[in-house]
Amino acid sequence: MRPSARFAYGLRVHGLAGVTELMPAGTDPLPEVAVQQDTDSPRPDPHPLDDRRGVRLLADGRHLAVDRERRTAVLHGPPLTSDLLAHPYLAPVATPFNRWAGRETFHAGGFVRDGRAWAVTGPRTAGKSSLLAALAARDVPVVADDVLVVEGTDVYAGPRCVDLREPVPGVLLSSGPARARTRTRVHLPPIAHRTPLGGWFFLHWGDAVETKPVPPATLLARLAAWRSWHQLPTDPAVLLALATLPAWELTRPRDWGTLDQVCALLEATPATVGEVVLR
Template sequence: MTGRFAYGLRVYGLDDVTDLMPAEPGDDLPEVTIRQHDGPRPTEVPLDRWRQVRLLADGRHLTVDRRTGTATFHGPPLTPDLLAHPYLAPPAVVVNRWAGRETFHAGAFVRHGRAYAVLGPRTAGKSSLLAALAARDVPVLADDVAVVHDGAVFAGPRCIDLRQPVPGAALAGRTAREGSRTRVPLPPIAVRAPLAGWFFLRWGDGPAATRLAAIDALGRLAAERSWPQLPSDPAVLLGLAALPAWELTRPRDWTALERTWRLIASVTESADLATAGRPA
């Protein structure tokens, strides 16, 4: 079995989840097998550095076992669309962090072969912005979790979940997550892309993009790490903060999406030209 690919992992147990790409044979990827247990978490299982347990927002427990390479959801069975998103993200974060990778609450898109991560709090409009980019044929790498390793960002499940459709965006969608979201499918994509920079979202006037100093980017990246209870390598975070970073301000106005896209295109074009002009 080759399993499925998501978040830089080879995932087993989710063959019926259509929003995941097939894993490529021979890829040297960390592996995890997803299981479900229709009942409470066994309380007699001791916790140590080889096991992590999370209480999820809906009352389910997630147990991740490093020795067995398994992640088990304890509670009522989850449907395939829920397993694709949002439930696959928590075990993926733990396994990636154990593998020495950084994970952020972020999405990512690709311009000229390089990835730009989009970060912000839960209501910052990351998914709607990424959906607007997808409608303009900008490749979207990930919607909810950006896994970073060796200077690259890994692809996530091939979908974006929206609380409400993006006006004017000709995107096919289907109902998902028990009717609470519109799921926009994304095409297959390369499993990773080199990381070029960061966009931190905020609402306000604009659109405007303000370049951030590395020290400011470092603080914001530290705040957006997924599952901060697990330790990070400070040198890795410092290196990531040295990449170009901008605070992207835009109004809560759907009509501003086109101007926001033009601004993003201009900023990333300038960043690409600056990178191309550096000596090898």
């Protein structure tokens, strides 16, 4: 175990010692991956991910080659700065290696309330990052912004940042430009590597601030649909266990003026089920 290893998404990551958004890996046994950049070699042809390797064409034209046996992830293309390696390029590295480790990964973020992590998910334009940044500004620990890694019914922390397309009122945390100045990066404090999962919130835009319970059968279907890397097999028992956790639809208007109300509702709702569901 090399001391320079960093932690993110439940992995011991090598090659990113200078990426400040990642926490020290510690001594816990974790799957390992070495992240490398190759700016000179010909880019490999895309290849579907299987149980050993795969090559993915990324949205910007780069190629990501992952190899399970070698425990390597190679980004082919122009060099990337450290802020980009922290986010968004580490997420597509983390998903296959976690799936190979028997974990599930979802396009979701999360926050911590009463010692448990609460997943926050929704479409790409649902305002997930802005809501998590607003919670962080209220001293609510944020687990992750973009990818939620689940092992059993525990979740792993992601990089210590949330990227925003536009400023969010009331968010006064340490921040700065990132991703070629296309985002404002809000810096998050370190948290525990692993936290028990309490339940799920699904974000929607609407006319009023309200929550509505999601039935287990509906939740199961949603979790199956939100899994990453569908071509890799999953254990149905894992999804069934996750679908027994409480879940809500969270609806709110596109109005910054309701942000305090939304954050208060997010923080209060888990507490209302804590004694009944999670004991």
